[in-house]
Amino acid sequence: MGLIEIPDDHPRKVSLETRETIIEGHQKHIVATAGLLAHGRGEAFDYLIGERTTQQAKEAIQAAVAEILLADHPVISVNGNVCSLVPRELVQFSELTKAPLEINLFYYRKEREDAILKALLDAGAKEILGTHDRPSETIPELSSNRRKVDSDGIAIADVVIVPLEDGDRTEALRAVGKRVITVDLNPMSRTSVFSNVTIVDNIIRAMPLMVETAKRFRSLSEAQLIEIVDKFDNGRNLDASLQIMIEHLQTEAKAALQRKPRTVKELKEADQ
Ligand code: PTJ
Numbered sequence: 001m002g003l004i005e006i007p008d009d010h011p012r013k014v015s016l017e018t019r020e021t022i023i024e025g026h027q028k029h030i031v032a033t034a035g036l037l038a039h040g041r042g043e044a045f046d047y048l049i050g051e052r053t054t055q056q057a058k059e060a061i062q063a064a065v066a067e068i069l070l071a072d073h074p075v076i077s078v079n080g081n082v083c084s085l086v087p088r089e090l091v092q093f094s095e096l097t098k099a100p101l102e103i104n105l106f107y108y109r110k111e112r113e114d115a116i117l118k119a120l121l122d123a124g125a126k127e128i129l130g131t132h133d134r135p136s137e138t139i140p141e142l143s144s145n146r147r148k149v150d151s152d153g154i155a156i157a158d159v160v161i162v163p164l165e166d167g168d169r170t171e172a173l174r175a176v177g178k179r180v181i182t183v184d185l186n187p188m189s190r191t192s193v194f195s196n197v198t199i200v201d202n203i204i205r206a207m208p209l210m211v212e213t214a215k216r217f218r219s220l221s222e223a224q225l226i227e228i229v230d231k232f233d234n235g236r237n238l239d240a241s242l243q244i245m246i247e248h249l250q251t252e253a254k255a256a257l258q259r260k261p262r263t264v265k266e267l268k269e270a271d272q
Pocket of ligand 1: 031032034035036037038039040041042043045079080081104105106107108164165166167183184185186189201202203204
């Protein structure tokens with residue numbers, strides 16, 4: 001994986017390898033140039049949350065998966081960053097939840113659509129919505145390329161999963177009555193705030209957990225799934241996630257001032 005070899009004992013191995021994956025995705029036209037910048041922003045917020053999946057995020061994942069399993073027409077919106085980072089998990093999750101994958105790009109270019117389509121097919125996808133040859137319609141109140149949606153996908157969806165999304169689109173989807181689920185490391189972004197369920201976690205950690213949770217939750221009754229959705233409150237979830245970041249930053253700042261930086265391993269041990 002990646003363009004350069006990262007030694008196993010490098011303390012930032014996972015982060016550096018993920019960076020390599022995104023760069024490779026950009027070279028293959030999967031990732032937009034702006035996607036590199038979006039990734040850097042994600043890295044900064046991941047640093048603030050301690051590069052780990054919090055209990056809060058685990059609860060949001062459960063609410064998200066329950067909501068998707070309860071939906072009549074769930075759809076997963078795929079952009080360049082998400083396709084580059086977790087293609088296999090997207091396909092697995094789509095199969096487990098019967099939520100089709102729809103390519104929906106902010107920075108649309110035909111060669112990007114083709115590259116993303118190929119990456120998803122290589123990852124095992126059988127059907128992809130949102131390509132230029134598919135029937136489409138437009139979401140009102142949105143001026144970007146993302147206004148165009150698949151007639152059998154987002155157009156008729158009741159629940160849309162939009163990881164790493166820009167705020168305008170989330171607002172527009174809510175305005176046309178869709179429920180929105182996102183994965184976004186920034187708990188203050190407009191997408192995070194406007195979504196019904198926000199998973200404040202890195203997509204590279206969240207997506208495998210979503211797959212695992214979908215496998216477990218498929219055998220739950222409708223009443224059990226409804227109970228999981230009902231006890232989740234996104235406002236509380238965002239407040240708690242932000243609080244975790246503030247506390248983590250205070251601890252890290254103190255440690256840095258005492259010249260005793262803590263490693264991710266030490267943080268994980270402190271969590272247990
Ligand atoms: O592929 P395209 O053309 O559809 O474009 C995709 C990007 C990501 C460029 C576009 O959607 C965009 O500009 O997004 P934003 O507005 O930068 O929002 C991306 C959000 O995702 C930000 O809040 C980032 O902090 C967050 N983010 C970035 N990387 C990750 C992430 N959240 C979770 N996991 C990540 N790996």
